[in-house]
Amino acid sequence: MCWVRVWDLATREQVGKPLTGHNHQVGWMVPTVIEGRPHVVTGSMDGTARVWDLITREQVGEALRDESEHMVAVGIVSVDGRALILTGGGDPMVRVWDLASRRQIDRLATEHCPRVSAMATTVVRGRPHAITVDHMGTVRVWDLSSDRQLSAPVVGHTDNVYAMATTVLDGRPAVVTGDGDKTVRVWDVDTGRQVGEPLTGHTGPVWAVATTVIDGRPVAITSSGNARMEIRVWDLATGREVGKPIINRTDPTPAVPSSEGWPWPDSTSSPTGSQTCGRWRPWRSTTAPIS
Secondary structure, three states: OOEEEEEEOOOOEEOOOOEEOOOOOEEEEEEEEEOOEEEEEEEEOOOEEEEEEOOOOEEOOOOEEOOOOOEEEEEEEEEOOEEEEEEEEOOOEEEEEEOOOOOEEEEEEOOOOOOEEEEEEEEEOOEEEEEEEEOOOOEEEEEOOOOEEEEEEEOOOOOOEEEEEEEEEOOEEEEEEEEOOOOEEEEEOOOOOEOOOOEOOOOOOEEEEEEEEEOOEEEEEEEEOOOOEEEEEEEOOOOEEOOOOEEEOOOOOOOOOOOOOOOOOOOOEEEEOOEEOOEEOOOEEOOOOOO
16 A cells, blocks of 8 residues: 655644555655645556545545556646646556546547656646656657647657656746756757756756745756665756755655645645655656646
């Protein structure tokens, strides 16, 4: 059994009971607000995505299941006022689900090889977009209003891409990716071009990426490593690391999505990772609640 726990960031205490239901590694989560209540959507290697009410700690409705082997990428977005969940991971397809009915309503044939490894959502000029990537490092951008891929695929990674999150940089939508080559890269969603040089410093593959804003500046929080877990903070405007990394030389520590975008009124509580076979796994997360 795998679970999700919610923690009070001020007291470092667990809030309420864990969220249970997944029976394999939970690798992705996205926060959102449904009818004014905070929820989180989780994707798991057990082949399901689940929606949880963070007030009651209960699963809402049936789990989403498809024919792929597992779900390691989840996104959530509003299209024409309709809340949609996007899932991917077991094959090159991105499946689109209606949040209210839990029914699959569409799917994108992404041509990713061999499968979708990470996903994020954003809004470009008022239109909802999805950004997807595969283990070969190819990034694709999709207009979800038309199901159309925009421009040519973005290439430039030198290894597997395990995580991504969206942000805004100089007023333009951008995506931050975590790579197997130990680098963090920033891409302009409109042009498909890399912004600046890769951010370096990690000593292992970058498994998790989250974005937030601190003192008005866009920031990325990234996590890497296996036995030695590192968490680093980056100022995306300058491309420089902020402060010293957090290093755990014993057990891996979960990388927690930032409170920016979390639907808690005081932004002091946040869900964290999943435990599988006695080992903590980092979260790969986007910060794109429905507004």
